[in-house]
Amino acid sequence: MRKSAFLLPAVVVVIAVAFSSLFIVDEREKALVLQFGQIKQVRETPGLGFKIPFIQEVVKYDDRILSLDTDTIEVTPSDDRRLVVDAFARYRIRDVVQFRQAVGVGGIRAAEDRLSSILNAQIREVLGADQVTSDTILSDQRRDLAVRIRAQARAAAESLGLEVVDVRLKQTNLPQQNLEATFARMRAEREREAADEIARGNEAAQRVRAAADRTVVETVSQAEREAEIRRGEADAERNRIFAQAFGGNPEFFKFYRSLSAFERSLNSDTSTIVLTPGSDFISAMFDAVRAEGLLAEEAQTLSPDELRELAPQSELSEDLPEEAREQIERSNEEIQQRSAPTEETQ
Structure with missing residues (x-):
């Protein structure tokens, strides 16, 4: 009874010591066995490991490719046009011992801070080099610039036990004050x-x-x-x-010209013209009438009817305007009306 009372705690202690001396390394990890801060064992392959319980401790680090986004920085290319650059990097822990010695207990956070400083310095150095303009950075040549940044950052990160896998320029813009x-x-x-x-x-x-x-x-x-x-x-x-x-027939031509002159002179109903018997304006017309036989007669001994009989008969031209035709007809009617009382008186 007394032996079993001591045996059970001893078994428990042995089991606890056995479990505390064992550790498992995953395929995604690397492990260091430390004793009072000194590296005693390095495990980079997955599997089961052993350590001295209560004296040694196990520190594990991620063995996968990790991502780091840098802060936005301003760079000044050779053409003095400032640019705002935002980059990111892919890295992994290459040498876990060197990594532990470089960053100490800070781990991944301290390593990323130092790696970010390295990347920013290399970005400014490459993008600010001679013959690198803003047009070069914004063109297809930015891939070559990223390769140069990766090569220089990789060389600088070896002291940290890190391997820079890739560096890319995520965004390249103008500063807000220069954008407008x-x-x-x-x-x-x-x-x-x-x-x-x-x-x-x-x-x-x-x-x-x-x-x-x-x-x-x-x-x-x-x-x-x-x-x-x-x-x-x-x-x-x-x-x-x-x-x-x-x-x-020149005489007829003179008569025709006289009639045309009369027609142009009497161009409205209110027109009035006063002529003397000896006027040159009507002499051509009367000469034409006399050419038909009036010269042999005395005008004082002839009556108006006889004069009308001796005057040549003429008809109105069909080419005359309607108003002129009506005016001539009214004038003929007025002459006939004035001559009618004279005949009755005689």
Whole structure:
């Protein structure tokens, strides 16, 4: 009874000591066995390990590829256009012993702080080098720049026991204070290009208008010249016909001209003309009447009826306007009405 009372606690103690002396290393980890801060054992392969209980401790580190996002920094390329760069890196613990010696008890957090400083320094150095402009950074060559940053950061991170797997430039933008000025400059350049295009278009349009105006002037001038030629030929033909028509009877031509003058003078219902019997204006008409036989008679001995019988009979031309025809007919009726009382009195 007394032996079993001591045996059970002893077994428990043995089991606890046995479990505390064992540790398991996962395939995603690396482990260090420390004794009073000194590295006594390194386990980089997965499996079961042993340590001295209560004296030694096990520190495990992630053996996978880890990610680190750097802080946003400003860089100044060779063309003095500041850029805001945001990068990220992929790294892993290459030498766990060197890593422990470099960062101590700080672990991954301390390592990332130091690695971030290394990356920022290399980013500024590469992007601020000669012949590296903002256009180069914003072009397809940024991949080559990232490779240079990775190579230099990898060399600097070896002292930390880290291996930099990759470095990428995530974002490359202009600072906010320079963004509006850049946009304004871009707008000014586009407006200048637009103004050049508009000026060239206006110049071409002006040339087309000038050519069209010249063509119009030439066409109108040619048409007017041909019209004047046709008009002159028509006037010549008309004068020839008039000369031929009136050349056979000059007295009739004089009479016709007198009637035309009367027609132009009496061009309205309110027109009044007063002439003397010896006026040159009507002498041609009376001469034409006398040419028909009135010269042999004495005007004082002839009655109005006899004068009308001796006067040549004429009909109104069909070409006369309707108003002129009606006016002439009214005048004939008034003459007949005035002559009727005179005949009755006689």
